[in-house]
Amino acid sequence: MPTTSQGEASAGLDPVLEAAMTDLTTLVYDSHVSSFLRPRQLTTHRHLDGPEGTGRAACVAMFKNLKHFGVEWESAALCEWATRRGWVAKDIVLLREFGNGIQSGARFHTGPAPWARSEVQSWLHGVSAHGTPRPTRSLKIKSCCRNDAEPPPSRADKVARSSARFTKR
Secondary structure, three states: OOOOHHHHHHHHHOOHHHHHHHHHHHHHOOOOOOOOOOOOOOOOOOOOOOOOHHHHHHHHHHHHHHHHOOOOOOHHHHHHHHHHHOOHHHHHHHHHHHHHHHHHOOOOOOOOOOOHHHHHHHHOOOOOOOOOOOOOOOOOOOHHHHOOOOOOHHHHHHHHHHHHHOOOO
16 A cells, blocks of 8 residues: 655655545535525534534544555644645644554544545545545635634624614614
8 A cells, every 4th residue: 555755745745645635624624515504604614623523533534544554644744734725723733633643553532434435445546535626725714713812703793783784774
C-alpha cells in the first residue's frame, strides 16, 4: 500500500491522504442539506468536537482505516493541508491530536464510523468518493465558526431584528 515519505509530504499530500482528507472536509463542512425544518442558514458544521459526534467519528475512523491499510502520514502536513482549505483552528488541533494518537496506538471512543468500505477502497486508489471540490470554493463561515471575540447573536437579538423589519412606520 502507498506510504508517505518526508519528501512527498513537503511537496504535497499523497493521493490516498488527499482523497481521504477531501472526503472528511466534505463531511465536516459541506454536507448540509436544506429543508423546511432545518434551513441552510441555520445549520452548523459537524465539527470534530460537535455534540452529535459525527465529525469526531469520521476523523477517527479515517485514521484507523488508513493505519489498517498501512498508509503513513505526517500530522503536520495534514494540518497544513486543512489550514489551506479553510478549516477552523479548533478542528485542526483535534485533527493533529487524533492523527498523532492513532499513529501511536491510542484508542479513541466514538460513534459508528460513517465511512463505507467502498469509500475507503476509493481512497486507496487515490480517488475521493464524493468527487473533487471546486478549487476556488471557500468554506462558509457559520455561527459555530465565529471567533470567541464575536459571540453569535442570541435568540432575543434575532427576534428583535426580524420584528423590526416588519413593523409599520
